[in-house]
Amino acid sequence: MRTLLKDVKTMVWKDIVAEARNKEMVTSILTFAILILVIFNFALRLTPQIILELAPGILWITFIFSGLLGLTRLFVVEQENNTIHGLLLSPVSRENIYVSKAISTFLFMFVSEIIVIPLFSILFNVSLFNLLIFAVIILTTIGFASIGTFFSAIATNTKSREIMMPMLFVPIVVPIIIAAVISTGIVIQGGGWDDIYKWVQLIVVFDILSVVFSMLAFEQTLQE
Amino acid sequence: MQSSGSPAIQIDGLTKSYGTYDVLHGLSMLVNWGEVVSIFGPNGSGKSTLIKILATLSPASSGKIWINGLDSQEYSHHVRRNIGVITHDMMLYGHLTGLENLLFYGTLFHIQNVERRIIEVSESLNISSFLNKRVDTMSHGMRKRISLARSILHDPPILLLDEPDAGIDQIALDILGNLTMSSKGKRTIVMTTHNIEIGFSLSSRIAIISNGAISYIQESSSKTVDEFKSDYKSFTGVTN
Incomplete structure (x- = not known):
């Protein structure tokens, strides 16, 4: 362990x-991430009534696509x-x-998300400063980083990693994206822990499974 | 680290295939402790593949390798502690300084008193003056010397060198020669090279790899360079 x-x-x-x-x-x-937020801000005519409905989706689209960009480059450095x-x-x-x-990966994604959150709040006039939202962001980012690192190692060895990475990554993380969008939406609209704990459970189970699976299978991704 | 009784490296019936193409085909070889063996061969003969497999970077298709008496596939973790590897790639992080790179690798090898060991190696390879420069600002020769330091930092009893003389300046070449000469009898070295003069002068045994196997192996003292060049031509069909 030491x-x-x-x-x-x-x-x-x-x-x-x-x-x-x-x-x-x-x-x-x-x-x-900033570009996506600015484009959404200009492209959608968001009234105060619909902003609360759309904000969680916009937030997580921003996180997932900007995160993908970082994940694609993860092993390029190596x-x-x-x-x-x-290393080997x-x-x-x-x-x-x-x-x-x-x-x-988690640290770099989380730092970027922390910087994006205030900008999001300013552009869409929706406050995300809530401990429950932070918990959802941390847990979902753990899921992104854990399975994303595994797929990034696979995609790096392929000729078309820019295409391969989203094709491998996005379908797998759909369950936690849904859970993250719904629980973020519930909290934004005034809901509490009792309203989101089932979704949070789903994210935690995904995190555990993706970490265990990736640890077991990672060696194979590094083989010639 | 050196186990008594077993040779430094024993290769038995090593085969490596890529699809239907056999790069190595039933290669067998024995390297004793303290020997410096140079392996020559034309491009594509499998020299680098052999070093990669010995270094546990690539799995063999079939055959067995024992390094310091350890099965290299089964005990790859332990084998890695026994070997230092230099390839065409420096394996250094450009955004880190030479010192940071050595500290990083030294810590991964769990070297006791890593700072003192870095000072020792830096002095022996004459790299102290540029150790605090970032690697991406160093010349190719400087990087090669830092890479050399990286490979011997954990004081491995076996060194695997894949064309270590490729593209380096005279200073780095001299340092490489000194390292090899001073290692004779203490450290086992397996080196691949295209440079017959350098390989011949540094080695205790010389070998030629052709058709995926060791087709020639001799004591270097039993031949002159010119005789070996002639042998090389007759075994490979090409002049070096």
Whole structure:
């Protein structure tokens, strides 16, 4: 357990330092997210009556498509100079490599989402500053990052990863997108924990299954 | 780390196929402790594939490999602690400094007192002066030397070098030569190269890979460079 924590901490630290210097992932997620929000803001004539209905969908469309952009590039960084071979040549288990990549992905996606939330609130005049909404965002982002990291490793080895990644990722995350959109909508309209806990349960079960499955199958994605 | 009794590397009937094409076909070889073996062969003969399989980066289609007495597929984690690998790729993160790269890899290998070990290796490879530069601002030769440091940081008893002399400057070449010469008798080295002069001068044994197998292996002291060049031509059909 101590080895796992040390290995994961080392690899996440490396990802954070590299990201802090090149700013590729967070910048691309954030830029794309802001563009989507601005386009929605201009394209839809949102009256106060329908804004509460549409806001959760707009929010999660923004998160999923901007997140996809970051996920597609996740292992590209490791292909430059073939550093993925450096990782594979170390005595670190493949599961630890997966866990560290999933944590880094979660952090980069979550940081971008935290920056997007105030902008969303300003553009659509809908407050998202609610602990329940934050809990839903954190849990859903864990699901995105855990299964997204796995699919990103597969898509990186294909010639058309920009097409392959959404084709693999989007159908699988549909259940948690539905759960996230519905529970966000309920909270925005004044609902509480009792109204959303079944949806949150679904997201948690998805997170657990996707982490376990990805850890078990990750080694196969790295095979030649 | 070195287990008594077993050879450094033992390869038995190694085959690697891509679809219906066999790159390696029943390759067998034994490398003893402290030997430096250079493997020559034309492009596409399977030299890099052999190094990749020995390094546990690629699985064999069939056959067995024991490294330090350990089955390399079954005990790949332990095998990785015993080997240092240099390939065409530097395996360095461009946005990190040389020191940060070495700290990163050193920590993954759980090296005790990693900072002191980095100082030792840096001094031996003469890289201390540019260790704090970001890798993406370094010259190719500098990167190669940092990559060399990365490969020996955990003090592996076995080094696998895939064309380590490709595209490097004279300083890096001298350092590589010194490392290989100083390793003789202490560290086992398997190296692939196209440069017959360099490979011949550094090695205790020389081998040729052709048709997916080791077709020639000799003590380097039993031949002159010119004799070996002639042998190379007759075994591969090409001049180097």
